[in-house]
Amino acid sequence: MAKPIMAKPIANPKSIDLNADSGESFGPWRLGDDETLFDYLTSANLACGFHAGDPSHMNQSIKLAKAKGVAVGAHPGFPDKVGFGRRDMTLSYDELYCDTIYQIGALKAFLSLYDMPLHHVKPHGALHHRMVKDRETCEAVIAAIHDVVPDIPLVALAGPGGLLMQETAQRLKLPFVLEAFPERGYLADGRLCPRDRAGASIHDPELAAERALAMSEGYIMSLEGEKIPLKVDTLCIHGDNPHAIEIAKAIYKTLKQAGIALASF
Numbered sequence: 001m002a003k004p005i006m007a008k009p010i011a012n013p014k015s016i017d018l019n020a021d022s023g024e025s026f027g028p029w030r031l032g033d034d035e036t037l038f039d040y041l042t043s044a045n046l047a048c049g050f051h052a053g054d055p056s057h058m059n060q061s062i063k064l065a066k067a068k069g070v071a072v073g074a075h076p077g078f079p080d081k082v083g084f085g086r087r088d089m090t091l092s093y094d095e096l097y098c099d100t101i102y103q104i105g106a107l108k109a110f111l112s113l114y115d116m117p118l119h120h121v122k123p124h125g126a127l128h129h130r131m132v133k134d135r136e137t138c139e140a141v142i143a144a145i146h147d148v149v150p151d152i153p154l155v156a157l158a159g160p161g162g163l164l165m166q167e168t169a170q171r172l173k174l175p176f177v178l179e180a181f182p183e184r185g186y187l188a189d190g191r192l193c194p195r196d197r198a199g200a201s202i203h204d205p206e207l208a209a210e211r212a213l214a215m216s217e218g219y220i221m222s223l224e225g226e227k228i229p230l231k232v233d234t235l236c237i238h239g240d241n242p243h244a245i246e247i248a249k250a251i252y253k254t255l256k257q258a259g260i261a262l263a264s265f
Contacts, residue, residue, distance in 0.1 A: 015261040016216045017234035018251060019043040019155075019179075021075055021124065023061035024052035024084075024239060032239035038064055040248035042264040043071040043234070045122045045155070048103035051077030051085025058110050066114050071264040073155065076103035076141075077124030084240075085125040093140045100144035108149075119264065120177070121145050122155035132161055138168045146174045153265070155179045158232050159190040177233035177265050180220065182212035183247055188224045199223045203243045205250035212251040216260050233265050 022038070023046035024031040031052065038044065046061050047053030053061075065072050077085035079099065091099070108118050123131055123141055131138040142165070145154055150173075156165040158178035169176040183202040185193035193200040202208050214220055215232045222228055237248050255262060 014259060015263045016232070016255065017042050017177075017265045018212075018237070018248070018255075018262050019045055019073070019122075019234050020237040020244065020248065021045045021047070021239045023047045023057055023075075025057050026052055026054040026081065033245055034061060034064060034239070036245050037237075037239060037248055038068040038070050040252040041068075041070050041237075042262050043073060043119055045073050045075035045120075045124070045236075046107060047075050047077070047124070048107050050079045050099065050103055051081060051083075051124050055106075055110075058107060059113070062107075062110050062114055062116065066116055071119035072107070072111060072116060073120035073122055074104045074107045074118060075122055075124045076100050076127065078127050080126075083126075085127065088126045088130060091137075093136055096137055096140035097144045100141050101148050104145065104148055118149055118152050120153050120155050121149065122179070128157070131165055132157055133164065135164065135168075138164050139172075142168050142172050142174055146172050150174065153177050155234060157192070159186075159228075159230055161191040178231055179234045179236050180215045180230055180232040181236050181238075182208045182215060182251060183237060183241060183243075185223045186220050186228065186230075188222045188226050188228070190220075190222075190228045190230065193223055201241070203241070203247075205243060205246040208237075208247045209250035209254035213254050213258055213260075216255060216258075 022034050022044040078089045153175040154169050156162045156176045158180045185199040220230045
């Protein structure tokens with residue numbers, strides 16, 4: 001079994017980041033309620049126009065994030081708006097590298113209008129899933145991040161499922177933080193449950209909040225009922241989850257009551 005890669009420890013063990021995939025509306029289509037959701041977040045992963053989002057909505061999302069004190073990260077994905085970036089695509093190393101730089105650059109340009117720094121980079125959907133298993137994809141995306149924003153952390157999947165991302169980031173000397181999903185099921189080996197299996201997605205806000213608390217304390221309960229150690233720096237809510245607002249509220253309340261501060265990493 002591969003030896004886990006250790007990320008830089010968070011400054012305060014009683015503090016954790018709460019992020020969500022956001023800024024996913026485009027044109028006349030609306031997805032998610034960022035206006036309300038941002039009240040409970042400490043960082044947001046903004047779509048950069050490839051899998052979702054558009055220039056106007058990127059600008060609006062950044063303006064909203066600044067007003068609500070939410071740190072902004074880039075959320076690059078495959079060029080697949082019809083499939084919301086959740087369909088796998090086979091692209092060349094050069095395409096992956098350039099597409100990633102293009103998306104980060106677009107978001108950074110808008111951030112500069114509001115004197116806001118880029119906080120992190122988190123790959124989206126099928127691109128993320130391909131990175132955890134395909135070395136060339138992983139290296140192309142991480143190399144692109146390193147070459148344009150070498151001091152900005154990659155958000156990598158916590159646990160054994162994210163080892164390839166963690167190892168590649170470490171080898172290319174890109175900082176990274178570890179992420180887990182309170183509203184996703186985990187298997188006994190510490191990997192995310194595939195979305196087509198029962199228990200993969202969690203819609204009960206109270207259950208998601210219980211899982212968020214467990215993750216902040218360094219473990220997660222698998223679908224098989226096993227307690228699995230899991231080091232986590234940031235928790236993610238999917239903005240397109242129909243219960244995202246209720247889940248965010250429940251997590252926010254539960255962590256606060258447990259004495260765990262919510263703060264961007």
